[in-house]
Structure formats: structure tokens, C-alpha cells
Amino acid sequence: MRNSLPPVPTKLPEIEVSVTYRRGAPVAHLATAPDPAGESHVEHGASGKTGDVHEVPGEGSPRWVVGLGEGAPRDYRKAGAAFARAARAAAEDGSAKAVQVALPADVTGEQAGELAMGLLLGGYRFKVTTEEPKPALTAVRLVAASEDAVPEYAAQVARVRELAAAAALTRDLANTPSNIKNPAWLANTAAKVVGAAEGVTVTVRDEKWLADNGFGGVLAVGGGSASPPRLIELQYRPRGASSHVLMVGKGITFDTGGLSIKPADGMHLMRTDMAGGAAVIAAVRAIAALKLPVRVTALVPAAENHVSGSAYRPGDIVRHYGGRTTEVGNTDAEGRMVMADALAYGIAEYRPDVVIDTATLTGAMKVSLGLRTGGLFATDDELAARVVAAGARVGEAWWRMPLVEDYATSIQGELGDVRQAPGGPGGIMAALFLREFTAGLPWAHLDIAGPGRADKTYDDVVPGASGFASRTLVEFAASYAS
Structure with a gap:
């Protein structure tokens, strides 16, 4: 029987730039919406509204007219995504596997771009299906108006392709169902896919290594599952680099909530609870490319938070890497437990210049900012501005949230050093907890509980895992490259 799991990573269509049309491939024209004076390039009865794809009846060129709205860069992305869906439908009915714009x-x-x-x-x-896959769109040719423009367009497309590949790989990993995706599968897939990139080394640490080295948070969270935890380490060390960034991503491959069990409604979505880890894995691949x-x-601490006789309990005291202890208040606040280990280890072992972590961490952030904006916490204004700017360049929106010092005393423990879930504003308290493990380094925390997955189509996102944060991480790293 054919393997029913789609290939990871997903194969993206090839995009080339030329000044000549490919014989026989159908053409799409781009059209802006009419301005108040009625000026427009709209044709063939199309509206020109952003993302509106109008199929022209009959034979001839163009076959489609795609609306650009006002023609802002975001309009181009939305138009491209809408046309990609129309072109995919044409590929599936056998009428066009290659198109041109x-x-x-x-x-x-x-x-x-x-x-x-x-x-x-x-x-x-x-x-995931045993059916034969439908024909896919394989190639898109962008036809430039002049030869002079081709080099710039081609350079932009080449760069954007790596950013898109990062988002697609993040989606692949997060969408994979958890009966396949346990911590070992995630680690092995990262080693296979990212380890093949030039300049990258991937090391997978097993449960014995984690126990020998005192990763109490990862072991506690993963202790209730038959699938033992892993720590995925990825290293990219180019010659001449003057800056060193530590990235940490939450890798909970399924989250029942543990003994503090989640409601049944929505638990099926917890296959995407490692979307932050997926974003980190995919970002390293793109940075190397x-x-x-x-x-x-x-670093991606990967574990499955399950319910069994060996599951960790509310009231437990857990010792993290480096010796710091945590009072467990809620086993469903597991992400911060595994990330505390990874942050402490990464800082002590590798001594980075700056730290950034990414996680589907708190439902509170989803309530605060909705499903399309990520929450940003940072200990440094310049660092926060760098993250926001990186996101803006790749179409990912971030909103800075406060690290309210008046709440910090609530994190301090009575039976242990710190308290994991002391109550209060959930997103802020989680960030303050993580800050305890950052050793005073410049640190940014990205909470993607809202935008990490989508329930409907918008822009270039389709239902399921969105790939959010991967492109920001690449751009963030690029900002240290000069």
C-alpha cells in the first residue's frame, strides 16, 4: 500500500522569471481595482478586488484576471495565494499543470517577491489518505515586461522561496498527526531534513542523556507517555559570523493537559502544540540555505504530555537543568517546563549573544490578540523592535506585551525556587516564568498560540497549521548578519 503520509517537506511549485511566454501554458493577468476617478487596468469583466480570480470564458489569453486591489505588497501576496488555489484546481482537472503570470x-x-x-x-x-494524489501545480512562470527587471525579480523569488519553504515545512511538521509524530519521529525528521542542509549539524539527545544531564522539566512532562522525550539540537556555524543567536522552540508533540486534563473539545488540535519547535527547525534550514x-x-525540547500512572502531578517539585526548582501547579502548563530546561542549557552550554523562543504557550494570548497576531515579550526595546520589523518584512504581525514587574513576585516559590502557574494574567505570567531561566541575556519570547494554526483560509494561509513565526525567525537572524 502506498505511504498515506504526504512527503515532508512538501514540494513547492517551481517559479521562474522570464521575458518570454511558455507555449501552451495558460496566462493570468494582474489588475488593480478602479480608483475613485474610474482609472483601472481591470479587463474582461473582472472586479480587480484583491484576491478575486476571474476566469475568462472561451479560448484565448488571458485565461484568468487576478485582482490586486490597490496594489500594495500585501495585495500581491494575497492575489498570488488566491491564484495559486485557482491554478491548483486547474491542475487537478488536468487542464494546466504549469501556468504563467x-x-x-x-x-x-x-x-x-x-x-x-x-x-x-x-x-x-x-x-493523509490512501488515494492517489491529484495532479499538482508544478511550475509558474512570471513574465516580466523588460529584460532589465529579470535579475531583481529572480533574486527576490529565490530568497522568498526559502522563506516559503520554511513556512511549508513548519506546516508539514505541525499538521502531521500525533499517532505518527512522537518525539522520536520529530527528532528523526529534523535530522533527516535539516541535517542535509550545508553547514548544519543535528544532534538528537535521548531520555537517558536527558536524565544524566538533569533535564527534569522535559522528563517530568514526558514521563506519562510511552513515547520518551527528546532534545533536538541544531547548530549552524558559518565562518566569519560575529553574532550568535539561540533559538528555542516548544516541541510538545501532543498535549492532553496531563492530569490537569484538557476538555475534549479542541483537544484534537493539540497535534500542532509543537508549532513553535517546528518553526525553529524550519528556520534553521532556511538560514543555512x-x-x-x-x-x-x-533547541527543541520534544515531549508528549500524556496521562498515566507515571505522569507528573500538580504539587510536584521539579529540578531543571542547572538546578533551579519549580513548583508544579498545573500539568497543562507543560510548555514552560520543557522550555525552561532548554533555555538554561542553551545559555550555559553555548553562551549566545541573544535568545529568542517560540511557543504555542498560552490560551490567554489567543484571547488577547486573536488568531492572526503573535504576542511578543522582550527584555530589551531594541530587540523587540527588531522582532516587529522582521515580522513586518515577511507579513507576520507581532504585538508587544508587557513584562509587568509588579507580577514578578508571584513567580517566586515557597517550596521551590519558582512557581509554574501562580495565577494571574496567563501570557504575562508564563513569560515572567521563562525569564527566570534566561540569565539576564537579551531575550524575546514569541507566543503563537493564536496564529500558529488557522480555522479558515486567509492571505497565504489555509486551514490547519499556519507556519507562523518561521519567517520572522529567519528575518530576525538576517538582521544580525550585517
Whole structure:
């Protein structure tokens, strides 16, 4: 029987830039919406509204007219994603496996890159099935108006392709069902996919190594599962790098809540509770592919938070890497337990210049910011601004949240050094807890509980894991490359 799991990583369509049309491949034209004076490039009865894909009846060119709205870079991404879905449908019915897009003469390199991002990700699909896969869109040709524009467009497309591949790999890993994706599978897949990248080494630490080295948080969370935990270490060390970034991503491959069990409604979504870890894994692969001159160490503590006689309990005292102890208040606050170990280890072992972590950490952040904006906590204003700017460049929105010092005393423990779940504003308290393990280094915490998965299509996102944060992490690393 054919392997029913889709390939990881997903194969993205090829995008090329040329000044000539490919014979026989159907063409899409791009059109802006009418301005108040009625000026527009809209044709064939299309509206020009952003993302509106109008199929032109009959034979001839174009076959589609794709709306650009006002023509802002984000409009190009949304248009590209909408057209990717239409082109995928054409590929599935056998009418077009390769398509081409006529670029207006005034398209900038940034707009061409955003269009490519939408084209690469908008048609993403992940489905576990024994059916033969439907034909896929394999190639898109962007047809430039002049030869002079081709080098800039091609450079933008090449870079964007690595960012899109990072988002797609993040989606692949997070969408994989948890009866397949246990900590060992995640670690082995990271080693196979990212370990093949030039300049990257991947080391997988097993439960014996974790026990020998005092990773009490990871072992406590993973103790209730028949699938033992892992620590995934990824190292990218280019010659000449002057900055060193430590990235940590939450890798909970399924989260029942443990003994503090979650409600049944929504628990099936917990296969994506390692989306932060997936983003870190995928970001390292893209950073290496782009040959960014910045050293990156990435750690993904992977565990399954399950219910059994060996599960950790509320009231337990857990000793983390380095010796710090935590009073457990709620076994469903497991992400901060595993990340505390990884932060303490990464800082002590590798001595980075800056630390950034990513996690689907708190439902409170989902309530606060909704499903399309990530929560950002940071100990340094310049660092926070760097993250926000990185996100803006790749179309991921972040909102800075406060690390309220008046609440910090609540983290301090009575029976242990710190308290894991002291009550109060959930997102802030979780961030304050993690800060206890950052040794005073510049540190940013990205809570992606909201935007890490989607329940409907928007922009280049489709239902399921969104791939959020992976592109920000790549851009963030790039900001240290100069």
C-alpha cells in the first residue's frame, strides 16, 4: 500500500522569471481595482478586488484576471495565494499543470517577491489518505515586461522561496498527526531534513542523556507517555559570523493537559502544540540555505504530555537543568517546563549573544490578540523592535506585551525556587516564568498560540497549521548578519 503520509517537506511549485511566454501554458493577468476617478487596468469583466480570480470564458489569453486591489505588497501576496488555489484546481482537472503570470511594467522587486510568496504557499495542502494524489501545480512562470527587471525579480523569488519553504515545512511538521509524530519521529525528521542542509549539524539527545544531564522539566512532562522525550539540537556555524543567536522552540508533540486534563473539545488540535519547535527547525534550514553569516544554535525540547500512572502531578517539585526548582501547579502548563530546561542549557552550554523562543504557550494570548497576531515579550526595546520589523518584512504581525514587574513576585516559590502557574494574567505570567531561566541575556519570547494554526483560509494561509513565526525567525537572524 502506498505511504498515506504526504512527503515532508512538501514540494513547492517551481517559479521562474522570464521575458518570454511558455507555449501552451495558460496566462493570468494582474489588475488593480478602479480608483475613485474610474482609472483601472481591470479587463474582461473582472472586479480587480484583491484576491478575486476571474476566469475568462472561451479560448484565448488571458485565461484568468487576478485582482490586486490597490496594489500594495500585501495585495500581491494575497492575489498570488488566491491564484495559486485557482491554478491548483486547474491542475487537478488536468487542464494546466504549469501556468504563467504577466507582470505589469511597474512591478517592484518587493511586489514580485510578495506575489511569489502567495503563489508558493496559497495552494498548500496536507492530507493523509490512501488515494492517489491529484495532479499538482508544478511550475509558474512570471513574465516580466523588460529584460532589465529579470535579475531583481529572480533574486527576490529565490530568497522568498526559502522563506516559503520554511513556512511549508513548519506546516508539514505541525499538521502531521500525533499517532505518527512522537518525539522520536520529530527528532528523526529534523535530522533527516535539516541535517542535509550545508553547514548544519543535528544532534538528537535521548531520555537517558536527558536524565544524566538533569533535564527534569522535559522528563517530568514526558514521563506519562510511552513515547520518551527528546532534545533536538541544531547548530549552524558559518565562518566569519560575529553574532550568535539561540533559538528555542516548544516541541510538545501532543498535549492532553496531563492530569490537569484538557476538555475534549479542541483537544484534537493539540497535534500542532509543537508549532513553535517546528518553526525553529524550519528556520534553521532556511538560514543555512540563504547562507546567512550569523551563528545559530537551536533547541527543541520534544515531549508528549500524556496521562498515566507515571505522569507528573500538580504539587510536584521539579529540578531543571542547572538546578533551579519549580513548583508544579498545573500539568497543562507543560510548555514552560520543557522550555525552561532548554533555555538554561542553551545559555550555559553555548553562551549566545541573544535568545529568542517560540511557543504555542498560552490560551490567554489567543484571547488577547486573536488568531492572526503573535504576542511578543522582550527584555530589551531594541530587540523587540527588531522582532516587529522582521515580522513586518515577511507579513507576520507581532504585538508587544508587557513584562509587568509588579507580577514578578508571584513567580517566586515557597517550596521551590519558582512557581509554574501562580495565577494571574496567563501570557504575562508564563513569560515572567521563562525569564527566570534566561540569565539576564537579551531575550524575546514569541507566543503563537493564536496564529500558529488557522480555522479558515486567509492571505497565504489555509486551514490547519499556519507556519507562523518561521519567517520572522529567519528575518530576525538576517538582521544580525550585517
